[in-house]
Amino acid sequence: MPQAFPIFPLLSYDSRKNSMTEARNWADKKTLGGRGHFDLQSSPASLVLDSVRAGDEGLYRCRVDFKKSPTRNARTNLTVIIPPHAPTILTKEEGQPVWTMVGPYNEGESLTLTCQVDGGKPTPRVVWLMNGEVVDEKSETQGPQRVTNTLTLEKLTRSHLHAALVCQASNNNHSTPVQTIINIEMNCEFYVGFSCLKDNKRGMDKF
Structure with missing residues (x-):
């Protein structure tokens, strides 16, 4: 079953009535807790999530509204990798x-x-x-x-x-x-070897 989109946006950036420097910027603090923001310096502009958590995984939709052009939507799926604990x-x-x-x-x-x-x-x-x-x-x-x-x-x-x-x-x-x-x-087992020599001159064995 497809995942439902949230009723309210996570982030919004509205410059339709103002310049880019005076645009209205809003974020849902309950969902992202202040960890999300728009990066307008990148091309294209991107959503940045800091300190990614397992609960951030899911399907995200970017909606762009224009004054005179049709609305555009883009979707992407975020997969969060969680490293295992030490063995x-x-x-x-x-x-x-x-x-x-x-x-x-x-x-x-x-x-x-x-x-x-x-x-x-x-x-x-x-x-x-x-x-x-x-x-x-x-x-x-x-x-x-x-x-x-x-x-x-x-x-x-x-x-x-x-x-x-x-x-x-x-x-x-x-x-x-x-x-x-x-x-x-x-x-480990250790073996000790002995050698026996005959001294013919003295008639004695050496160990």
Whole structure:
């Protein structure tokens, strides 16, 4: 169903009876709260909204009335992008948030973490990166305001020690993606080797 236009204008600028410098300028403070104004220096003149809010989204109509010419109307749709909140990383075992460091894990164990992102319009894309490389980009929508991505790393090795895991969320090309970074802590097995040498002259073994 088409969206109805407001009964009263949001802004008006009337110079039909006066010069441009003496034109009547009016704004509906209840709707825009003083955040809107006409920019007459631009070509063509434009409506400027400061501190854009989610409620500003919608269909706008510009109506131009002339003294002797027919009225003209132009319509445009304003879409407001809302960035998502910073990701929260949860452990599989306890489902609790982790910050900075996760672990320690033993070599050969598996690691499972869930990245949870709330908010954002349109729905954000959530990916996992490890040391700068994308390792998981399969996200799931859990509701109108939540997206998750669960990462599993099988058979951890010594190379995962202090590896940087980044959960990153983005929903547009205009703002920087939000992200949370943690490092993997591990218990690594170390092997110590010994050499045994025979000293023929003294008849002794050296260790």
